[in-house]
């Protein structure tokens with residue numbers, strides 16, 4: 001607290017990201033990064049970019065990157081907005097499209113950055129409880145609102161919502177912007193992107209941090225009707241004209257163009273996930289259905305906090321949400337490589353004995 005702070009700063013409760021440990025040799029299964037490196041073509045593109053051209057500002061409109069993203073999704077470039085990670089894209093979405101007199105709606109258990117943006121931009125919101133089995137019931141969103149946002153698959157549960165349900169939600173809320181945060185969509189969840197052609201109130205956000213293994217490069221994007229994209233561009237150009245630097249643009253383009261590598265690594269992550277789920281069930285865990293690169297699991301006797309601490313003693317870090325709630329018994333475990341799954345299972349077997 002300081003008298004030098006603006007009033008709003010006193011009221012903020014900032015987001016706390018998962019730990020990025022300084023210790024080496026930990027099995028890091030806590031922040032949903034991809035266990036495989038980015039495509040080798042990304043590394044090549046980054047090397048080429050390390051040149052004299054770095055003295056020049058990048059393209060403020062990121063036209064080359066937008067063109068590649070638009071083509072990948074069968075859209076026009078004016079239906080694409082790009083930003084410095086999807087967190088930055090989401091920040092602009094909250095300010096540009098979700099601040100209205102009526103409250104914004106999102107699930108009570110969801111990406112914990114959403115209430116943080118509401119605090120920053122002073123947006124009124126109301127949380128809608130997930131059902132007893134942690135799913136989203138779209139009928140619960142049939143109430144006057146200033147917008148709706150949730151991830152699909154949801155985080156941290158990993159549970160996917162069927163496309164038909166999203167379409168119904170869009171129809172029921174034609175007067176509001178509905179944002180589907182598809183950070184984890186490439187690990188087995190149906191994307192809503194094709195609905196953009198029919199629903200001008202739909203905005204879909206994507207990130208290159210997960211399926212493209214580029215969390216360190218910071219690129220995310222939003223897809224939607226030109227009128228929604230224009231609102232985001234107006235906010236961005238009032239904030240930072242050059243959010244995508246030359247490396248980010250070159251790396252992101254190479255990653256999106258290497259479809260074969262993307263498909264191969266996503267398939268491997270899904271295969272590892274399915275095998276891990278079976279092994280965890282055998283160890284006495286309950287695991288929620290996952291369409292993501294992580295699983296949400298609780299043990300029938302051991303508490304979430306205790307297991308998390310004991311796994312850390314074995315050099316394995318997973319995510320546990322400490323605030324007492326119905327998700328306290330759960331661990332969120334990022335899917336790593338098969339050898340990392342093996343280490344996790346060995347550690348759990350030792351702990352549970």
Ligand SMILES: Cc1ncc(COP(=O)(O)O)c(C=O)c1O
Nearest residue numbers: 085086087111151183207209220
């Ligand atoms: C649901 C969800 N949306 C968005 C993000 C932000 O991703 P990034 O800013 O790396 O693009 C995350 C990151 O973990 C997430 O879990």
